[in-house]
Amino acid sequence: MLEAALSAAPLLFPAFAVLGALLGTVMFRRARRQGRPALAPVLWAAALAGEVAVTLTPTAGGASGSVNCTVGAGSWEVALGRQGLLNLALYVPLAAFGVWAFRRPLSVPAGCVVLSAATELLQTVLGTGRACDAADFVDNSTGALLGAVLATGALALAGRGPSAVRRDGVRALTAAGGGLSAVAVAVWLFVPLYDETAARAPFSDAADVLGPARRLADGLFGPGSRLETTSTVADPALSRFALAEVVTDRGRFRFEERSGSLVSVEFADPGPVGASPLSEEQLLRAGGEFAAAWFPDLASGARPVLAPGPDADGSRVLSYRRPDADGAQQPGRLDVTVSASGRVRSATAARPR
Template sequence: MSLLAELVVTLPSFTPGSAQRVCNVAGPGLLHAIFATAPGFLNIVMYVPLGLFGALAFRRPLVNFAACVNLAAATEIFQGIMANGRGCDASTMAANSLGALIGAGIAIGWLKFSGSRTGLGRRDLVRGSFVLVAGMVFLSIVLASTLHVLTGDDFVNKRKPSDLAPVLAGRLFGQGVQIKGVSLAKDGHSVTSATDRGTFTFSWPTSQLLSFESADMHAEPGDLADGELAKRGSSFAQQWWPYAIKDATPTLRPGSPEIPARVFNYRRIRGGVLMPLRIDITIDASGRVLSAAASDFLGPEPDGLPPATVSMDEAKHGAEGANPGAKATNAFLLIKKVNDQWRTLWAVNLSGSKTFGVFVDAASGEIVTPDKGP
């Protein structure tokens, strides 16, 4: 059952053409992705049962651990070959392997405590080493022959934006894309690159995709159902922002009249508060991703902000008092920056001679103006 659960979770359905066939073996934030993100923690937990029950069942903890490592590597490579948006990433394999090691350790401890034979010894070490080495050699050959490997030379040692831009452009637009220009923002935190297939912006130096727009924004006709379009949007988001969308809510809505396409959104709500995460992916009816934008991937936790002591009715009353003649219709809590500080605000919609919105600080009751941005 543990093996079946691993396969169900890590091998989603094939979505053709949604990602380039690459494998990131040394990208930025590798350790952070393993130990400081929810997906990294889940990847560890997922393999604990495999390491635990395999060692208990076969009494060959090191052989079982080696098999788990090979399984994790094979799964990542298969995902990269299928190009289904999950991608091939060394951080996931490392997290899975750590989980299997923890499971094996628990099994060994349990067997010793119960006075049973652990199977741990010279023979288990030799066999486990053989399984691990043989599996890694075979999988390395498969990896090298089927995927483009992104190494430390693609990320860590690329100190110039002009060096990193072609790597990300290749993942985004496919092979053969031509870079036309690369410019670093004045604040030094983002880079915009123009190509013959579109433009994109990424954070610097962390290389996180912030936005992209295809050079051809003409929405192609097609007959894909909303469910399939949602899968395409989810696949794209999983490829570029997997840690950000883990507990976010996706929705599919119509696009603008100028571009007859669908927009796939991700928003996060925690404790009734709309978090600052914004991910918007525009997809035409043929399933082609036309553009995407993302901001505030994680943001603050509501518990870390001043408590919301102002009620909805008080917020509405305050907004009406600051705007005589206007009537508050509804309000909801959200988090935005005010003077570069995250704050919990009431967004109050008012109607009168015109419809407009007012923001009320949920802690102080003051009318405030959020910083510009999403």
């Protein structure tokens, strides 16, 4: 998610600078060897470096999220909001500069579509702290098509229309077919698809709880966290389903036994002592990273409200309420508490469905 990617990720701008310099140098030398102007290839290299840095640079939220990808009707609300426009805008220059540089109005946007699909897959598989969302793929693909159309139109007006369109079409079909097929197979093998509107079969016994508990513990607290106790509790204010409560040596959390959805988490580690306090904007971004990764059904399409935390230590609480199609707030709520240094302390999701 691009909006989440623009949070306090300390390596984002250094990664962009390094990738931009490397790719820009490669494209500059390639253009010189071919006797072509270097401006368009260098700009395309900068756009590609920006896409990779913004979407794949690990975040500083301290959690990687569960390995899944959000699909379904609820995820498409994101495409119409500010986050959707940002994701769309990210791919417009990438496709436009690509068409300008390579004169391939069909295979360039096809490659961008494959790149977007691969990026969404890598965001969750690599544990970057980002959330894989099918709506982001649609936004990116739309931006790529728009950029390709704009660049193709500009080249046509300048009398520099593309040549070998038929060959370019074959390349586009080959790239899109092969690339998307490879991503689809990888998703089928490694990434569960999460549909927030779909019911899931309940776990059959306690042994089925341990698998999700282990995966959630590793994602929330890092590999090696030790499960100390696991029990079943009921909390109608948060969910009408039975909850599994798990205590580890690094914190505790609850999740629905029926669906495996995370309901609440508390971190035992308070974070680094004496860390410099962050601005409210940075705290919003840090909490937003965590919310997008772990509670996409409540965070997607919702704008958090920032309020003082329960303790007088500079902490803040991000409260999410999602609007429905008429603008009214839907049932359900998400509260994420972030320390003054940007460390997520706890989160609670109410899903009284």
